[in-house]
Amino acid sequence: xxxxxxxxxxxxxxxxxxxxxxxxxxxxxxxxxxxxxxxxxxxxxxxxxxxxxxxxxxxxxxxxxxxxxxxxxxxxxxxxxxxxxxxxxxxxxxxxxxxxxxxxxxxxxxxxxxxxxxxxxxxxxxxxxxxxxxxxxxxxxxxxxxxxxxxxxxxxxxxxxxxxxxxxxxxxxxxxxxxxxxxxxxxxxxxxxxxxxxxxxxxxxxxxxxxxxxxxxxxxxxxxxxxxxxxxxxxxxxxxxxxxxxxxxxxxxxxxxxxxxxxxxxxxxxxxxxxxxxxxxxxxxxxxxxxxxxxxxxxxxxxxxxxxxxxxxxxxxxxxxxxxxxxxxxxxxxxxxxxxxxxxxxxxxxxxxxxxxxxxxxxxxxxxxxxxxxxxxxx
Amino acid sequence: xxxxxxxxxxxxxxxxxxxxxxxxxxxxxxxxxxxxxxxxxxxxxxxxxxxxxxxxxxxxxxxxxxxxxxxxxxxxxxxxxxxxxxxxxxxxxxxxxxxxxxxxxxxxxxxxxxxxxxxxxxxxxxxxxxxxxxxxxxxxxxxxxxxxxxxxxxxxxxxxxxxxxxxxxxxxxxxxxxxxxxxxxxxxxxxxxxxxxxxxxxxxxxxxxxxxxxxxxxxxxxxxxxxxxxxxxxxxxxxxxxxxxxxxxxxxxxxxxxxxxxxxxxxxxxxxxxxxxxxxxxxxxxxxxxxxxxxxxxxxxxxxxxxxxxxxxxxxxxxxxxxxxxxxxxxxxxxxxxxxxxxxxxxxxxxxxxxxxxxxxxxxxxxxxxxxxxxxxxxxxxxxxxxxxxxxxxxxxxxxxxxxxxxxxxxxxxxxxxxxxxxxxxxxxxxxxxxxxxxxxxxxxxxxxxxxxxxxxxxxxxxxxxxxxxxxxx
Numbered sequence: 001x002x003x004x005x006x007x008x009x010x011x012x013x014x015x016x017x018x019x020x021x022x023x024x025x026x027x028x029x030x031x032x033x034x035x036x037x038x039x040x041x042x043x044x045x046x047x048x049x050x051x052x053x054x055x056x057x058x059x060x061x062x063x064x065x066x067x068x069x070x071x072x073x074x075x076x077x078x079x080x081x082x083x084x085x086x087x088x089x090x091x092x093x094x095x096x097x098x099x100x101x102x103x104x105x106x107x108x109x110x111x112x113x114x115x116x117x118x119x120x121x122x123x124x125x126x127x128x129x130x131x132x133x134x135x136x137x138x139x140x141x142x143x144x145x146x147x148x149x150x151x152x153x154x155x156x157x158x159x160x161x162x163x164x165x166x167x168x169x170x171x172x173x174x175x176x177x178x179x180x181x182x183x184x185x186x187x188x189x190x191x192x193x194x195x196x197x198x199x200x201x202x203x204x205x206x207x208x209x210x211x212x213x214x215x216x217x218x219x220x221x222x223x224x225x226x227x228x229x230x231x232x233x234x235x236x237x238x239x240x241x242x243x244x245x246x247x248x249x250x251x252x253x254x255x256x257x258x259x260x261x262x263x264x265x266x267x268x269x270x271x272x273x274x275x276x277x278x279x280x281x282x283x284x285x286x287x288x289x290x291x292x293x294x295x296x297x298x299x300x301x302x303x304x305x306x307x308x309x310x311x312x313x314x315x316x317x318x319x320x321x322x323x324x325x326x327x328x329x330x331x332x333x334x335x336x337x338x339x340x341x342x343x344x345x346x347x348x349x350x351x352x353x354x355x356x357x358x359x360x361x362x363x364x365x366x367x368x369x370x371x372x373x374x375x376x377x378x379x
Numbered sequence: 380x381x382x383x384x385x386x387x388x389x390x391x392x393x394x395x396x397x398x399x400x401x402x403x404x405x406x407x408x409x410x411x412x413x414x415x416x417x418x419x420x421x422x423x424x425x426x427x428x429x430x431x432x433x434x435x436x437x438x439x440x441x442x443x444x445x446x447x448x449x450x451x452x453x454x455x456x457x458x459x460x461x462x463x464x465x466x467x468x469x470x471x472x473x474x475x476x477x478x479x480x481x482x483x484x485x486x487x488x489x490x491x492x493x494x495x496x497x498x499x500x501x502x503x504x505x506x507x508x509x510x511x512x513x514x515x516x517x518x519x520x521x522x523x524x525x526x527x528x529x530x531x532x533x534x535x536x537x538x539x540x541x542x543x544x545x546x547x548x549x550x551x552x553x554x555x556x557x558x559x560x561x562x563x564x565x566x567x568x569x570x571x572x573x574x575x576x577x578x579x580x581x582x583x584x585x586x587x588x589x590x591x592x593x594x595x596x597x598x599x600x601x602x603x604x605x606x607x608x609x610x611x612x613x614x615x616x617x618x619x620x621x622x623x624x625x626x627x628x629x630x631x632x633x634x635x636x637x638x639x640x641x642x643x644x645x646x647x648x649x650x651x652x653x654x655x656x657x658x659x660x661x662x663x664x665x666x667x668x669x670x671x672x673x674x675x676x677x678x679x680x681x682x683x684x685x686x687x688x689x690x691x692x693x694x695x696x697x698x699x700x701x702x703x704x705x706x707x708x709x710x711x712x713x714x715x716x717x718x719x720x721x722x723x724x725x726x727x728x729x730x731x732x733x734x735x736x737x738x739x740x741x742x743x744x745x746x747x748x749x750x751x752x753x754x755x756x757x758x759x760x761x762x763x764x765x766x767x768x769x770x771x772x773x774x775x776x777x778x779x780x781x782x783x784x785x786x787x788x789x790x791x792x793x794x795x796x797x798x799x800x801x802x803x804x805x806x807x808x809x810x811x812x813x814x815x816x817x818x819x820x821x822x823x824x825x826x827x828x829x830x831x832x833x834x835x836x837x838x839x840x841x842x843x844x845x846x847x848x849x850x851x852x853x
């Protein structure tokens with residue numbers, strides 16, 4: 001073995017899973033929030049001092065006077081006011097310019113790329129969390145590996161033999177679980193899948209106790225309910241490793257201002273309630289919240305008071321151990337490519353941050369390659 | 380030697396002949412009926428069992444309808460000019476929105492009635508297939524009459540000609556709204572329709588470039604809606620009549636784009652693969668798929684020709700493809716209600732149930748439609764499916780419980796509870812035709828041998844069969 005290879009191998013061993021896993025692991029919870037339809041990053045985290053921004057969006061742009069200013073050139077959409085306390089507590093990281101090379105502008109394909117952490121030209125059958133759990137199994141005493149709350153699909157948790165649960169209300173889930181009937185052996189993929197779900201129900205039901213009550217008031221509506229369920233799961237002692245929430249309706253081709261304002265308001269109120277509930281449950285320091293979406297939207301507003309599909313966008317990372325602040329790169333609106341933003345941060349770097357810095361194992365298997373994690377967590 | 384060979388030949392042909400005259404048998408009959416419909420009644424199985432596979436397929440094709448049997452809701456032809464909506468007072472507008480919501484529910488109930496009562500479930504399965512192909516959603520279109528008209532259109536062409544369907548759908552008002560064609564104007568193209576047209580409706584992903592979408596979008600500029608009556612309207616002044624190049628060919632307008640897409644072999648292949656996954660198995664076999672696509676194209680896109688070819692592929696009948704597909708929520712709900720012969724006066728609760736199970740009729744999640752397959756089943760939906768079936772089988776018991784507290788409910792909720800309470804199922808009556816033919820019971824209810832070992836007799840056995848994981852398969 002050459003000396004350099006030997007060194008590389010030693011360094012690799014030093015940072016091997018077992019060593020890192022001791023320091024953290026799945027007792028730390030990951031909460032993913034999908035902004036379905038492609039959130040308009042530019043009207044979420046607004047480059048309010050950039051003249052080009054206002055030129056591109058004469059009708060739907062957020063006026064400099066209206067933004068919640070974070071610094072001399074970046075501000076938040078006013079509907080995000082409930083997030084300001086997190087920002088001020090330096091527990092909110094804002095990553096700008098998240099995307100990937102050769103972006104695909106189709107909803108389905110692009111969310112598939114995000115969910116499976118694939119390259120733009122690569123088709124992978126499993127979600128990135130499913131692959132992570134397959135490579136680094138969640139402890140058997142956990143109620144489930146991942147839980148998708150609400151929503152019909154399970155996104156990054158799809159595929160593989162992992163223990164995934166989808167539910168809307170834990171109490172209803174427990175009442176119904178007696179109907180599960182995991183009998184017999186699989187014969188084809190369809191039956192295999194059904195038997196896996198039947199078995200997952202029985203296991204999860206055995207471990208999820210009664211719901212926890214919070215002082216926190218959760219916002220009304222489906223997203224508020226989903227946040228409550230996430231908080232209950234987080235507070236449950238048997239543990240889950242990841243929770244996926246989703247908020248839909250961000251595909252704002254038409255009449256964006258009203259719709260977007262409402263959605264961002266729901267998002268911010270939900271995340272603020274999540275923090276409050278997790279503080280009560282003493283889990284805020286062991287929870288990492290991350291938003292994601294298939295893409296951002298086109299910088300130039302369209303003719304219908306809305307925006308068409310775009311590329312790079314801004315995302316939020318929040319939690320008790322997050323080092324608040326701005327990360328990534330402010331949008332370079334003067335250097336668009338085909339009318340869209342170039343990305344500055346690969347989305348898989350966000351995933352690598354969760355896998356390596358949060359859970360403490362190598363991200364290589366889940367991400368099919370090496371992506372530099374972001375330095376946005378406190379030790 | 381020669382004699383032996385001849386004898387063998389004779390024996391083989393006698394056997395083939397016998398199979399023909401004796402028909403496909405009950406297992407194949409059950410498979411054909413369930414895969415193309417929602418259920419298979421004992422008498423239908425007996426009838427189809429006597430036919431050959433080809434005769435069975437022809438019988439299904441001959442029974443196809445082009446119109447629903449259920450009378451259209453009274454408001455089917457109504458149209459409200461959006462300019463009038465804008466002029467409404469706040470109260471008027473609220474009332475208007477409430478009315479639309481109510482009609483949206485009526486619309487779903489109307490389709491469910493048709494599915495539950497139709498003598499040609501195959502027609503409804505195909506209509507649903509097209510609804511999931513040429514998706515539009517009430518959530519965006521917001522007009523129940525337009526969504527109803529689209530459904531009527533899909534049924535009319537469900538087993539007609541795909542080319543005609545594609546042209547008609549492209550001018551369908553609900554589609555024009557759903558994919559923003561109405562705002563696609565010269566100089567300010569909206570690419571939404573052009574993109575989905577290629578990605579989802581015809582070629583399939585990866586068989587065109589971004590530039591093709593941009594150019595096609597220009598070709599469709601001016602395809603709009605007449606605000607006076609809600610019909611398709613071509614607006615020449617909004618049309619970009621410059622030169623456009625799509626897939627290397629020069630086109631002048633949207634009609635030419637559609638014809639160009641129909642001429643691509645990729646279109647027939649992509650469509651055939653979608654039909655394959657709906658009716659045969661999750662994984663199309665490339666060779667057989669090519670044959671289906673070729674038969675379809677050479678017929679000039681006759682959907683019957685495609686379905687005939689598809690249902691007569693060996694793969695459709697192969698043992699390994701039985702019980703290889705997961706029932707959609709509609710398959711499960713409509714299928715169970717039909718199979719158990721439960722009379723439904725008010726289907727509305729089942730529209731809500733379908734939404735809860737992940738298939739909100741007239742409101743697919745996005746333009747790609749319901750992903751289907753394994754995505755139908757997660758812990759929430761599986762438990763809800765089981766609860767539904769269990770409740771039906773206990774319809775007599777739950778009836779009493781519900782009637783007790785029905786008066787305390789709000790009118791809307793009362794209607795739902797009432798509708799559920801009106802359901803009746805007598806296990807003993809339902810089982811009567813199986814007397815002396817008990818072996819047919821698992822065959823009727825399950826697409827393959829059960830995964831567990833359902834046991835018991837009478838209604839208990841019936842319950843055990845539908846609780847088996849295989850009941851979720853078709």
